[in-house]
Amino acid sequence: MRTPPVSPIGWRSHGLLFLLAMMYADNFVGRQVIAVMIEPLKQEFAVSDTAMGLVSGLAFAAVYVLLGLPAGRLADHLPRTRLLAVSSLLWALATVACGLAGSFAMLVVARMAVAVFESPSTSTSMSIIADIYPPQRRSFAIACYTAAPTFSTIIALCVGAWVVNAYGWRSAFFAVAVPALLISALCAFIVRDPPRGRFDLTPPRAPQPTVGLLASAGELWAQPAYRCLVLACGITTFSAYAYAMWNASFLVRSHGMPLQYAGILAGLVGGICAGVGALFSGWLTDHLAGKNPRWQIGIPLVGHLLGGSTLILYLLWPGDVLMQVKGVPVPSAMLWCALTSFFSVWWVGPSYSLLTQLVPACRRATAVALQTIVSTLCGVGIGPLATGLLSDALMPWFADESLRYALLLISSTLVIPMALLWRTYRHLNGLAKVDAYA
Known part of the structure; x- marks a missing residue:
């Protein structure tokens, strides 16, 4: 395998990565802030847990799934920073519409509009990151990008809970829309699109005939290693989003905490530990995979094993109080919550980095979009809704404890992505043997 060309990574690359991370963080705050609105929304609109699973998940995911692949295709053919500028502006307007909703049906429609304009963000950003960082530094760069939303959980749950409690849930939506307007302006007038395929390990291919959107997706899906990796990511997010969306409500119902304190704890403990875990796993993967590429699969497997085990302990732990921090009761179960958040994100950086190496630059955004569609459908769409139904x-x-056991059932699905990651490793190992023989 050729060594990628040496090229300096300067402040422009880091600055662009920071801007993309801030965009992703703001998008994620827009998703997660609903977690601290579940109880007030249920009261105002007189709806069930199933309905809240719809507005917090499926209403967003259904539209995202339909538009994610065309959005990725656009990112493969249009100036990527300009595409992000337009989508960020329209995303901000749709988020404001969520705050103006006068009925539950209007809120669902507004959430669907948010999904429309958020659909290009992840695939476009991952395509850009792959062109500003070489493979040996990409896991940590992607970890920095994906850690921003985990840290933003602190804002969504802690600050969001305070805003919802003090000013109402509508004000929280208005506040979330403001950063997107600034990001849109920077992408439109300041940032430049990097050259595509800058760090590809293989020489550029001769121009290929243009194929249709579905044909392109079909060719990607036909690759066994890519397919298994995408399915592993998707099923992982099924339990991850269910846990993230319902954690504050779990603390309210099973540990008797006020909503504001539950949001603060879930945000601080979950956000900080997940952010640190994502950064650590990205650094660790770059360090170990440089010596043995198998660690791009090994790190996610270890994370699933440890994160799944600590999640079960967290959900089953009794409701005793460990300490009081400035009047806020901290359940002893939060120790397991911290470990769960730290280990459960170990799959993100290595998996996305490996995915960008499995496809050529001209199809990278489409490949990431297809992965994001699967993850969004399984995680954002089905995860919270399935938890509400259960x-x-x-x-x-089980009365008020029903949410505890619903989350336990959902978390048991982690064994599936572990098996799929092992299958990914077997496919990659088979390809390596073929290449060596050739």
């Missing part, structure tokens, strides 16, 4: 179904037997 919680409602278990209510006759």
